[in-house]
Amino acid sequence: MKTTGYAAHSADAPLSPYTFERRELRHNDIAMEVLYCGICHTDLHMARNDWGATRYPFVPGHEFVGRVIAVGSDVSRHKMGDAVAVGCMLDSCQRCDQCRKGEEQLCREGHTHTYNGMDRVTGDPTYGGYSKFMVVREEFALRMPAALALSKAAPLLCAGITTYSPLRTWGVGPGSRVGVIGLGGLGHMAVKFAVAMGAEVTVLSRSAAKEADALALGADRLLVSTDAKAMAKAGSSLDLIIDTVPTKHELLPYLPLLDIDGTLVIVGQVGPLAETSSVPLLFGRRRIAGSPIGGLAETQEMLDFCSRKQVLPDCELIRIDQVNEAYERLGQADVRYRFVIDMASLPQP
Numbered sequence: 482m483k484t485t486g487y488a489a490h491s492a493d494a495p496l497s498p499y500t501f502e503r504r505e506l507r508h509n510d511i512a513m514e515v516l517y518c519g520i521c522h523t524d525l526h527m528a529r530n531d532w533g534a535t536r537y538p539f540v541p542g543h544e545f546v547g548r549v550i551a552v553g554s555d556v557s558r559h560k561m562g563d564a565v566a567v568g569c570m571l572d573s574c575q576r577c578d579q580c581r582k583g584e585e586q587l588c589r590e591g592h593t594h595t596y597n598g599m600d601r602v603t604g605d606p607t608y609g610g611y612s613k614f615m616v617v618r619e620e621f622a623l624r625m626p627a628a629l630a631l632s633k634a635a636p637l638l639c640a641g642i643t644t645y646s647p648l649r650t651w652g653v654g655p656g657s658r659v660g661v662i663g664l665g666g667l668g669h670m671a672v673k674f675a676v677a678m679g680a681e682v683t684v685l686s687r688s689a690a691k692e693a694d695a696l697a698l699g700a701d702r703l704l705v706s707t708d709a710k711a712m713a714k715a716g717s718s719l720d721l722i723i724d725t726v727p728t729k730h731e732l733l734p735y736l737p738l739l740d741i742d743g744t745l746v747i748v749g750q751v752g753p754l755a756e757t758s759s760v761p762l763l764f765g766r767r768r769i770a771g772s773p774i775g776g777l778a779e780t781q782e783m784l785d786f787c788s789r790k791q792v793l794p795d796c797e798l799i800r801i802d803q804v805n806e807a808y809e810r811l812g813q814a815d816v817r818y819r820f821v822i823d824m825a826s827l828p829q830p
């Protein structure tokens with residue numbers, strides 16, 4: 482199946498229109514028309530080869546929603562016209578202990594990433610959701626609850642599940658004291674989820690510029706992370722911190738904010754961190770952890786939670802030809818709080 486899309490052809494080239502083939506449907510595949518696709522900071526990291534592993538041409542996009550336009554012969558979960566959603570995974574081994582308990586993101590063989598991955602059957606490169614059509618095995622397409630607005634839901638599939646999952650893993654609920662570092666795409670979803678779960682929420686931002694937004698999102702306060710006095714005053718006041726900072730940074734200023742047995746979960750930076758010290762870890766039994774996206778069952782649970790509680794991201798809808806400008810702005814943390822591409826702006830193949 483021929484599809485149009487947008488691709489980066491090198492680390493310093495802007496994204497440009499790209500036409501390519503999607504595989505013919507296998508017995509357990511669906512094809513979907515992509516209607517809306519969110520822009521994750523990972524798309525930007527990968528397009529610019531920040532992690533040194535990008536293969537070009539690179540078609541980004543790992544949070545998107547759309548409608549089923551074809552089904553393979555054995556497909557039972559979805560039918561033509563259904564609204565479906567796809568996140569960061571297209572496949573996994575489905576046999577290992579992690580896959581069997583619904584933690585496909587931790588598949589022992591490695592899950593197949595939606596872009597820059599390799600198809601498990603053919604070995605072909607995977608291309609993401611900045612494209613008109615997508616082909617995916619049926620289990621990896623989630624059901625979109627009818628009450629969720631398609632034009633806003635796409636970011637739930639990455640920014641949403643990446644922050645929902647650690648909040649669930651660390652048992653956040655009424656009475657929990659949660660901190661969120663960085664009020665961007667992931668950060669603003671972490672705030673919305675933690676608030677919806679009944680937690681007391683503190684946003685840790687580099688300046689006070691987003692204070693009104695933080696409060697409007699439901700947070701109890703915004704703490705300016707560069708204000709040493711205010712940070713010292715907030716010592717031992719949090720049980721869990723979700724760290725969404727996208728670059729190398731220091732953890733040391735944040736660790737004393739955790740109470741005894743508290744945990745700082747890194748979901749942002751992939752790679753080196755600034756040198757830290759074990760002192761706040763030992764004297765306070767604090768922990769540093771990491772967390773990648775979430776499994777399929779938990780992603781469906783998150784979509785159903787969002788539908789019930791009407792938790793949706795704050796989106797700025799753009800046309801596909803505005804994607805390079807959006808990347809520039811995302812790099813400067815100038816988005817409130819997630820760009821979403823209206824894929825109707827992409828020409829038909």
Ligand code: NAP
Nearest residue numbers: 522523643663664665666667686687727748749773774814
């Ligand atoms: P984003 O929208 O750009 O938000 C990041 C926020 O971090 C910014 O809004 C900013 O908030 C703060 N920030 C930016 N640069 C900073 C710096 N140099 N020092 C301190 N704070 C800084 O990005 P995103 O889409 O939320 O993604 C965040 C990171 O998560 C990316 O690295 C992405 O690759 C990663 N990610 C990981 C997973 C996973 O599975 N674990 C999934 C998706 C994304 P303030 O202005 O409030 O300071």
Ligand code: ZN
Nearest residue numbers: 521523639640
């Ligand atoms: Zn992402």
